[in-house]
Structures are given as C-alpha cells and as structure tokens.
Amino acid sequence: MLRTQKALWYDEKILRMMVEANCVRFDSLLLDNGATLAPVDVAYETYGELNAKKNNAILILHAFSGDAHAAGIGHDGGKPGWWDNCIGPGKAFDTSRYFIICSNILGGCRGTTGPPSLNPATGCPYAMSFPVITIADMVRLQTMLIDWFGIERLLAVSGGSMGGMQALEWAVAYPERVVSAIPIACTTRHSAQQIAFNEVGRQAIMADPDWNNGDYYGSKPPARGLAVARMIGHITYMSDDSMREKFGRRLRGKQTFGFDFDVDFEVESYLRYRGSEFVNRFDANSYLYITKAMDYFDLSNRQGSLATAFAATQARFLVISFSSDWLYPSYQSQEIVRALRTRNRDVAYVELPSNYGHDAFLVDVAEQTDLIRGFLASTFDKVQ
Amino acid sequence: MTAETAKRQAFVPELLGRSDYAIIGEIVEPNTKVLDLGCGEGELLQWLAENKGVDARGVEISGVKVQRAIARGVSVYQGDIDEGLADYPSSAFDYVILSQTLQQTHRPLKVVREMLRVGRRVIVAFPNFGHWAVRLSMLVGGGAPKTKLFPYNWYDSPNIHFLTVRDFEALVRVERLVVERRYFLAGRRKVWLLPNLLAEVAVYLLSGSAG
Numbered sequence: 001m002l003r004t005q006k007a008l009w010y011d012e013k014i015l016r017m018m019v020e021a022n023c024v025r026f027d028s029l030l031l032d033n034g035a036t037l038a039p040v041d042v043a044y045e046t047y048g049e050l051n052a053k054k055n056n057a058i059l060i061l062h063a064f065s066g067d068a069h070a071a072g073i074g075h076d077g078g079k080p081g082w083w084d085n086c087i088g089p090g091k092a093f094d095t096s097r098y099f100i101i102c103s104n105i106l107g108g109c110r111g112t113t114g115p116p117s118l119n120p121a122t123g124c125p126y127a128m129s130f131p132v133i134t135i136a137d138m139v140r141l142q143t144m145l146i147d148w149f150g151i152e153r154l155l156a157v158s159g160g161s162m163g164g165m166q167a168l169e170w171a172v173a174y175p176e177r178v179v180s181a182i183p184i185a186c187t188t189r190h191s192a193q194q195i196a197f198n199e200v201g202r203q204a205i206m207a208d209p210d211w212n213n214g215d216y217y218g219s220k221p222p223a224r225g226l227a228v229a230r231m232i233g234h235i236t237y238m239s240d241d242s243m244r245e246k247f248g249r250r251l252r253g254k255q256t257f258g259f260d261f262d263v264d265f266e267v268e269s270y271l272r273y274r275g276s277e278f279v280n281r282f283d284a285n286s287y288l289y290i291t292k293a294m295d296y297f298d299l300s301n302r303q304g305s306l307a308t309a310f311a312a313t314q315a316r317f318l319v320i321s322f323s324s325d326w327l328y329p330s331y332q333s334q335e336i337v338r339a340l341r342t343r344n345r346d347v348a349y350v351e352l353p354s355n356y357g358h359d360a361f362l363v364d365v366a367e368q369t370d371l372i373r374g375f376l377a378s379t380f381d382k383v384q
Numbered sequence: 385m386t387a388e389t390a391k392r393q394a395f396v397p398e399l400l401g402r403s404d405y406a407i408i409g410e411i412v413e414p415n416t417k418v419l420d421l422g423c424g425e426g427e428l429l430q431w432l433a434e435n436k437g438v439d440a441r442g443v444e445i446s447g448v449k450v451q452r453a454i455a456r457g458v459s460v461y462q463g464d465i466d467e468g469l470a471d472y473p474s475s476a477f478d479y480v481i482l483s484q485t486l487q488q489t490h491r492p493l494k495v496v497r498e499m500l501r502v503g504r505r506v507i508v509a510f511p512n513f514g515h516w517a518v519r520l521s522m523l524v525g526g527g528a529p530k531t532k533l534f535p536y537n538w539y540d541s542p543n544i545h546f547l548t549v550r551d552f553e554a555l556v557r558v559e560r561l562v563v564e565r566r567y568f569l570a571g572r573r574k575v576w577l578l579p580n581l582l583a584e585v586a587v588y589l590l591s592g593s594a595g
Contacts (some may be wrong), residue, residue, distance in 0.1 A: 318454065319461075337461055341471035346441065349461035350450045370455040378457025 017072035017088055017095070019045050019081070023111055026144050035131040039120070042145050043068045043111020044103035047087060048095035050149070055383050057151045058093055058376075059142065060102040061159030061166040064290055065233075065282055067110035070102035071095075085365045092365065092372035097380070098155065103145055105166075106138045107289040115285035116217060127285055128214035135162070135297040139169045143177070155383065156376060158182035160361035161328065162290070165297050168336070171315045172299060180316040180379045182372060185325050185361045187332035188306055188339075189298035194327065197236055198291040201229035205284045214285050226284045227275030234274050239324040239357030243267060306339035313340070316382075317347040318375045320368060322360035348375065394574045400427050403572050404483060404509040407587045411507060411565065412436055416478035419443070419503065421465045421495075422485035426453030433458065441477075443468050466490045469498040477503045484585070486510045487543045496559070500592050505564070509587040512568075514548030514580040533584050549580040552588065565589040 021043060028038035045068045050057060060070050060083065071087035073080055081102075086092040093100055104112035107130070115130040122129075146154065157167040157178055164186025171181040187194070205211055208225025216222060238246075247267040251257070254264070263269045303309040317340055321333035330351045340347040352367050354360035361368065399405035405428050412418060414436045420429050423442030426449075433440040442460035444450045453460040461468075465482075466489055480503030482495070487510055489495045499506045511533045512518075521529040528538040536543065549568065556563055568575040568583035575583045 316459065337463075338471045341461075342473065344473055344476040346439070346459050347461060348450075348454045348459040349463075350447055350454060351462060352451070353447065367451060371451060374455035374457050381457070 017047060018075065019047060019069070019072035020075055021045055021068060021111065024145065024148055026141075026148075029106070029137070029141055029144070031131050031137045032134045033132055037106075037113065037131060040106070040113045040141060041111065041117070042103050042113075042141060044101060044145060045069055045072075045081075046102075047071050047100040048098055050099040050151070054149075054151050055153065055155060056097065056380065057099045057101060057146075057149070057154050058156045058158065059146065059154050059170075060087065060093065060100055061142075061157060061163035061170075062102060062105065063159065063161035063163045064294065065230075065278070066163070067108065068102050068104040068112075069110075071100070082362065085363075086369065086372070092369040093158070093376070094373065098376070101145070101149070103142060105290070106141045107133045107286060107293060109283035109286040110281075112141075114283065115214070115289055116283045125217040127217065130285070130289060132292060133289060134293050135165050135169050136173060138293065139166050139173060142166070142170075143174060146177070153177050153179055153383075155380060156180045156182055158184070158372070159186075160184040161186055161358065162294050164328075165294065168299055169297075171313045171317070172309050175312045175314045178313075178315045179383055180318070180375070182318045182320070182375065183333075183336065184320045184368070185322055185328045185333070185358055187328055188300060188309075188336055190295050191332075195295045197232060197327070198295055201232055202288050202291060204228040204232070205287060208284075211284060214288075216284070221279065222284045223276070223279040226279050226282065226287060227272075229284075229287060230278040230282075231271040231275045234271060236327040237358045239326065239355060241324060241355040242357055242359070245355065246270075306335065307342045310339050310343050310345060313343070313345060315345075316375075316379055317345060317349075318371065319347060319349040320361070320371065321349075321351045322354045322356070322358070322364070323351055324355050325358045325360060327358040395572050396569060396574055398572060400431060403569050404585050404587050405431075407567050407569070408481060408483065408507055408509065409435070411587075411589055412438060412479055414438070417441075417476070418479045418481065419472075419477045420481045420483070421469075421499070422482065422488070423453060423458075423460055425449045426456050426458035426460055428481070428483070429453070429458045429460075430456050465495060469495070469502055472502040474501050475504055479503055479505050479507055481507045481509075483507075483509045484511060487513075487545050487547060489545070492545050492547075493555070493559075496555070500561070500590065504591065506590045507587065508552075508590065509585060510547060510552065512549050512580065512583045512586055513546040514550060515570075515584050516581050519581075549583055549586050552586065556588075556590070562591045563588055564591055 023043050026040045029040045066082050069081045070083045071081035089096045104110045107114045119126045157170040164183035167181045167183040171178050205225040208222035210220045211222035250266045252266050252269040299309045300306040321330040337349040354364040356364045396403040397406050399409045417439045420442045429440035432438045450462040480499040517531045518529045567587040568579035569585045
C-alpha cells in the first residue's frame with residue numbers, strides 16, 4: 001500500500017523543516033450517499049516522531065482550500081506549509097514532542113482522490129461523476145489513514161474553519177479515538193449566510209462556459225468562474241478593519257482614477273491576484289464538491305440536537321473563536337461550548353481579539369500558540 | 385483582648401498569597417470535580433489539580449485571564465457567571481467555588497441558587513462589608529468606604545452588592561441552606577469572636593437546601 005517512505009529531516013543551513021509528501025492507497029471507501037469509491041488515495045505529510053506508546057499523535061485538519069502540506073518546506077517549490085507558523089519545533093504543535101499528521105481531504109485536488117482523479121472504471125477523470133461526499137466521509141477516510149499508522153487514539157485533532165468541522169466530527173463519531181479536540185473558528189452547521197456565500201461561489205464556476213458541466217480536463221478550465229469564487233471567498237475571510245488597514249481606498253500604481261474598468265484600487269488588484277493565483281492550484285469541481293460537503297454538515301441533524309450529538313464524546317475540548325470573524329462568528333463557537341456544558345464535558349473556550357477576520361486562525365497566531373501549547377501539554381500529561 | 389482569646393487565634397497559612405485559598409484548598413477533597421466561578425488566571429484550579437487531583441474547570445469573564453488560564457492547562461471558558469451556569473446539568477460538580485466575586489454579580493441570589501443546583505457543595509468566600517474598618521471609614525470620612533478590602537472609588541468599583549457576615553447568615557436562614565463549615569479571617573488570623581465586626585473575609589461551605 002505504501003508508495004513512498006516517510007522522510008523528515010532538518011536542513012541545517014536554512015534551519016527549516018524539510019518535508020516530503022507521501023501517499024497511501026486504500027482499496028475502497030464506503031460513502032454516506034451509499035456509493036463506494038475504489039480505490040482511494042490519500043496524500044499526507046508527517047512532522048516529528050511517533051513515540052513508542054503511539055500516544056503523541058496529532059491529526060491536523062485543513063480548511064477548505066488547504067492541503068497536506070501544513071508545515072515545513074516542501075521539496076517541490078519550497079513553499080512553507082499553510083500552518084507553518086503553528087507547527088514545528090517549539091511552536092503551538094511542537095514537533096519535538098508530538099507526531100503531527102496532515103492529509104489532503106477526500107474530494108480535494110492535492111493528491112487525495114477527488115473529482116480530478118482518474119476513475120479506474122472509465123480511465124477518465126471523475127469530474128461530475130464523482131459521488132457527492134460529506135465531512136463524515138472525509139473523516140472516515142482519515143480514520144483509515146490513522147489505522148494504517150497503527151495509531152489507536154489521537155492525542156488531538158485540530159483545525160480551523162472546515163478543519164474545525166472535521167475535528168468536531170472526529171470527536172462525535174469516534175469518541176474513543178480522540179483524547180482532545182481543538183476546533184477553531186468553526187461551526188456545527190452552516191447558517192443560511194454561509195451556505196449563501198458558498199452557493200455564489202458555485203454559481204460563479206458553473207456560469208463559466210469553460211466549466212462545461214465539469215468536463216474540462218484536458219482543455220481550458222473555468223478559470224474566470226473559479227477566480228470569481230475565490231475573490232468572494234477572500235472577502236469573507238477578511239474583516240472591514242483588516243481590509244481598511246491593508247488597502248483603504250489606495251489606488252494601484254496611479255495617482256488618479258483611470259475612468260475605465262481596469263484596476264483602480266489596491267483591493268481590486270489584490271482580489272484579482274488571489275483569484276488568478278488560486279486557479280493554478282485548485283480544481284473547480286473540487287470547489288463544488290467540498291463546499292457542498294460543508295453545507296451538508298450538521299452535527300445536530302443526525303442525533304436530533306447538538307447536546308445529544310455531544311453525549312457520546314469523551315474528548316477534552318479547546319474551542320477558539322476570533323472577535324472580528326464574521327464568516328464563522330463567535331456565537332457559533334459558543335453554541336458548541338454551551339452544548340458541551342449541558343453534557344458536562346471538559347471544555348475550554350476563549351474568543352481571541354483580532355482584526356484579521358476569519359483569516360486570524362492562519363495569520364494571528366501568537367496568542368493561539370500559548371493556548372494550544374498549554375492545552376496540549378496538560379492533555380499529554382493526562383495520557384502518560 | 386485576653387490571653388485566652390489570643391491563643392485561640394490560629395494563623396492560616398497562605399496559599400498563592402491568599403488565606404481564603406488556603407481554606408478552600410483544605411476544604412476540597414481529593415479527586416473531586418470542581419468548578420471555580422470567576423477563576424481569574426486559574427491559579428487556584430491549577431493548584432487543586434496538581435495537589436488534590438481534582439477535575440478542575442473555571443469560568444472567567446476576562447478574555448486575557450482566560451487565555452492565561454488555558455495556557456496553564458486549566459479548562460476555563462470565557463463567560464458570565466450570572467448567565468453561564470444555566471447550561472450545566474444538576475449536581476454536575478462536587479464543589480462550586482465563588483471566591484470574592486459574589487459582591488460583583490448582578491443577581492447574587494440567583495447565582496447562589498444556581499451554584500447549589502450544579503454543585504453538591506458550594507464554597508463562597510466574600511469580603512465582609514461589616515468589618516470595623518469599613519464602618520469607621522464611612523463614619524469618619526462620610527464617603528463611600530475605602531479600605532484595604534474595598535479599595536475602589538465608588539465610580540470604578542467592580543463591587544455592586546455589598547454584604548456583611550450578618551447579611552449572609554440571614555440569607556442562609558431564608559434560603560434554608562445548610563452551613564457545613566464557616567471560617568472568618570482577618571489577614572492570616574482566624575477570627576472567633578464578633579465575626580461581623582472583626583472578620584475581613586468569610587468563607588462558607590454550604591450544601592443544598594434543608595428542605
């Protein structure tokens with residue numbers, strides 16, 4: 001099953017953690033919608049060392065557009081991982097103490113099986129024949145990866161945004177396998193507003209003629225639609241304050257208005273750049289499937305109420321929200337905390353002050369670091 | 385003061401710089417479940433967890449203090465004591481602690497009743513507004529009392545409900561609470577006589593209604 005061996009070392013010259021992408025193939029995965037996906041590849045990276053007791057493993061769960069490259073410097077391209085400021089020696093997720101795993105989600109386009117993957121039955125990419133997946137499906141695939149590592153219980157599951165949803169799903173669906181969960185800037189279910197933003201993104205993609213009902217592999221991808229979807233996303237990840245701070249009404253490379261529809265403002269330039277950059281690394285069909293999985297996610301739905309859903313949990317929880325996050329507002333995190341309290345679960349919660357909006361969990365990490373480090377240390381003490 | 389009363393005034397050791405903490409530390413039995421309301425940076429909870437093996441939880445309104453408490457490894461959530469207890473099931477904890485915060489709550493009676501609902505036992509420590517220094521300050525100065533215990537100006541004080549030992553005893557009677565133990569402190573000394581006049585801080589160990 002193993003394609004490549006785990007490799008991890010420190011490059012002395014640049015003092016950065018060098019990491020290698022890995023991939024493992026599983027025979028099949030049964031999905032919530034009844035379909036079976038076979039085979040399934042999972043792309044993952046690991047950092048740090050698994051101890052002999054196998055009780056220091058932490059699963060990091062990426063957000064909507066993330067991937068398995070969470071930390072360190074990849075050998076291809078040399079870009080630091082998306083949570084490199086939180087994962088590494090001495091950081092919040094301290095790789096000198098813990099064994100960190102991060103895998104690309106099911107339905108993704110960064111190594112794990114998703115719509116752009118080849119369907120062995122047809123020899124063509126799945127495209128829109130890919131089954132509709134759920135957050136629970138993503139997590140079920142992650143349990144297979146954890147089994148493959150021979151790890152029974154994870155010291156922690158953690159992630160922000162959709163990563164937080166997966167952390168909650170882990171704690172609810174596999175209570176005996178999770179010692180602690182750190183869901184950050186997330187929710188147990190999307191509100192109408194959150195579904196609405198996702199739907200606008202999907203419509204932007206599907207309105208692009210190049211989308212061609214999802215059948216664009218080998219030809220021109222729906223770059224304009226995907227870029228517009230990403231621009232909308234970026235607006236929701238920032239805050240009024242952070243946009244004012246970053247762009248204000250500053251003009252881009254000009255003193256006066258152009259009196260045309262080229263870029264005038266810095267903010268336009270930024271969004272266009274972000275949009276076009278995203279097209280190079282993300283698949284439009286993956287965008288459709290993953291946003292749909294987020295919209296379907298509802299922890300309370302399965303069990304009747306959130307409190308009932310949390311009844312089975314055994315984990316300690318650290319719930320974190322950010323004051324300026326209007327995409328996943330603090331009230332949604334507080335709902336998690338309140339439901340856990342009705343079950344008298346061990347839960348810590350804080351709303352961190354930040355101007356960065358939803359992006360705060362990725363960029364404003366100084367205070368998060370102290371919290372997570374302390375929480376993990378005391379959790380690790382309890383399992384010794 | 386006679387020689388005999390002086391002998392009876394035992395000194396209380398300080399815990400984390402506070403004598404009421406020392407008493408709470410003494411009261412709480414090992415391996416119990418404890419909720420500390422207004423727990424600040426979680427120092428007491430951390431001490432109880434490390435020295436008594438308790439399952440320690442806390443509530444604190446200040447985000448900065450909550451951050452420090454969580455960084456210490458204590459499970460604290462940011463919330464309001466007046467509202468925060470409603471979610472807990474009944475008898476969720478062996479002890480619910482309210483240390484020097486009762487006078488800062490909006491609805492102290494509701495808080496006490498809620499504490500007794502979610503905890504099998506309740507530990508309440510409060511500064512005694514009946515202490516002679518408070519009385520003297522008001523009598524002599526004519527203004528809102530300012531003492532070592534109540535150091536604030538009236539306009540920036542977090543204290544909004546002032547109570548004395550006598551007031552709390554009256555509440556105990558009206559609410560038919562069971563006082564398992566009561567301690568009165570002046571500095572590090574235990575007070576045996578005239579607690580409403582001489583005690584700076586009172587610590588009560590209560591259990592549910594006598595019916």
